Amino acid sequence: MVVPATAQPEDPAPEQVELNGIVYDVPPPWRGNRIEEAAxxxxxxxxxxxxxxxxxxxxxxxxxxxxxxxxxxxxxxxxxxxxxxxxRSYGFQKRVLEGLLAKGRPFLNAVRWTAPPGYSEHITxxxxxxxxxxxxxxxxxxxxxxxxxxxxxxxxxxxxxxxxxxxxxxxxxxxxxxxxx
Ligand SMILES: [Zn+2]
Structure with missing residues (x-):
């Protein structure tokens, strides 16, 4: 029997992002490269x-x-x-990625070219x-x-x-x- 993984939508930790109510670990190469400078x-x-x-x-x-x-x-x-x-704001980047996931793109595929929120240089x-x-x-x-x-x-x-x-x-x-x- 497969038990679906559960995730808490609130308070994603550093190196995690919450998208469509699910918390994901940020994968390489983004992991460790969170951008703290926001315009x-x-x-x-x-x-x-x-x-x-x-x-x-x-x-x-x-x-x-x-x-x-x-x-x-x-x-x-x-x-x-x-x-x-x-x-692009944190919220905009989040919505872009959430849109891709909502269309059925797997998370790891979607984040290849679309940075997780907080990891895109566009926030600077x-x-x-x-x-x-x-x-x-x-x-x-x-x-x-x-x-x-x-x-x-x-x-x-x-x-x-x-x-x-x-x-x-x-x-x-x-x-x-x-x-x-
Ligand atoms: Zn770009």
Missing amino acids: DPAELARVPSELTGELGIYVTPETRDAVVAMAAAARAHGIRLEVDSGF GRAVDFVPSDADFKDAPAYQWLRKHAADFCFTESYPLGNAGGFDWEPWHWRYDDCDE
Whole structure:
């Protein structure tokens, strides 16, 4: 006889997340990489709509300035950079993952490319996803351009191919850090 596992929905411990009322242990590679820096939504700046289409996308003001400058430089090289994700709150990330689970995706499959809430760099307001925000981005001219020039604007590819943290490659996901000019 199989006894279903029971879980308490309240008070997930560190390295646990509660989704749709079930508590899960956060698996590698996320485990141990919880992000404590969360942006204050009241202090975010909107990425100009010419870089985002209709979506309202918000990042820290420094990140906004850097992505605007970088997109202008890319444009001068004939490359269009378009952003389709910036700040995502804990609650937003939770709802995205809960939606995937509700559609029947197993937890361990869903968290391969969708970070558990509290583990996504998007909560810092300093991470952006470029279009197309999927594996095809590695073949986009924009990706080659970013690899050559993003560092000039203090952007780093967070999860490059073969990264030491064991994260899946996310060529579309870049993070702004303060850096020397
Ligand atoms: Zn991302």
